[in-house]
Amino acid sequence: MPKYKQKSKKFVREKILEKVTEEVLIGQICEELFERDYNGIAQRIKEYRIKEYNYKRGD
Numbered sequence: 442m443p444k445y446k447q448k449s450k451k452f453v454r455e456k457i458l459e460k461v462t463e464e465v466l467i468g469q470i471c472e473e474l475f476e477r478d479y480n481g482i483a484q485r486i487k488e489y490r491i492k493e494y495n496y497k498r499g500d
Contacts, residue, residue, distance in 0.1 A: 442456065442457070442460060
């Protein structure tokens, strides 16, 4: 599928639903959710918060 860089999320969702069967889509969504690295996400959030805190303080 094309990237649709200039389109809204709603547009992209609708295009995906037109082209991908529900069974395939559900399987891919489940796989993505189970494969997430929640520790990695937590670390990135922590780093972002520290960076934003320092930015707001003027460091």
